Amino acid sequence: MPEKPRILSAATIARTRLFHVEQVGLEFSNGTVVQYERLQASSHGAVLVVPLLEDDTVLLIREYAAGVHRYELALPKGLIEAGEDLLRAANRELMEEVGYAARDLRHLTSFTLAPGYLSHVTHVVFAKDLYPQRRPGDEPEEIEVVPWRLSQLPALLSREDCTEARSIAALYMVRDMLQTEARE
């Protein structure tokens, strides 16, 4: 594997409330020099929660997605707050968006979205032993909670409103993990 490119320069070229665009000058190990743009994520990362209600049933949420201007069915998620560890953030998002808390939370893996130009990292947390517990969130309207059986994953993926790659990857991963555990 070649050595990482050397960062020659890095400068903020645009900043809004949500987005921070950086221009980076890079020299690859073969001498090629390029200017790239990348988006800097919020420093603490995000969590995505796979809440298991029963053996084969996970809880999805249906929420308005401004980027694509439609309602999307996906796993609950949100940003980690300053000073919050990722399991605590996952449990908070679960209480705010789904109305459950979990006695058992486990960090499974961490995903990137588009590592070529986004620094964003999303930590996937598997949540089980759920009990009803609601915490007020900052959502503009009530979120609909949709239980879905993992054995019906193909039907979910054939829907036009279930497209988010992080949720899809996490659902496959948990389904495989539960199948492996059941065989052992």
Place this chain on the structure above:
Amino acid sequence: MPEKPRILSAATIARTRLFHVEQVGLEFSNGTVVQYERLQASSHGAVLVVPLLEDDTVLLIREYAAGVHRYELALPKGLIEAGEDLLRAANRELMEEVGYAARDLRHLTSFTLAPGYLSHVTHVVFAKDLYPQRRPGDEPEEIEVVPWRLSQLPALLSREDCTEARSIAALYMVRDMLQTEARE
């Protein structure tokens, strides 16, 4: 399902070579008014290719990812160009990044990355009946091609340099599809 929020306003608040940030004023069906920011993607979308070399072997690439400043192992991908259909774009990216072309290309599904604030859509294309065919791309250094057996997916996902959610979701999807086809 509630009616979609009404878009009250939409204005560009930052634009760089790669990124276009919009501020959107929205009124939800319950009367709540909010201001959101979203990133507008390039108009033609992107393709992600799952190239099947043999029955159980796909071709990954290892490429520098500026967003996270490390080399990442993932499926080949790229933007669709103006006037190009998505299967042609997939075959072009395959020739440029992997050094193969495909006689059989099939659109499987389309993913979003973070639909809450990105409009980006990535079309997943399954490519088989491959033959060696290289086309020069615009990469700053040679891309390493890494064959990987789908039966070894768990080992891939346990690596620290394979994190991109779109690639992971697409690999699970193709593995399941090939298993189903093999049973029929």
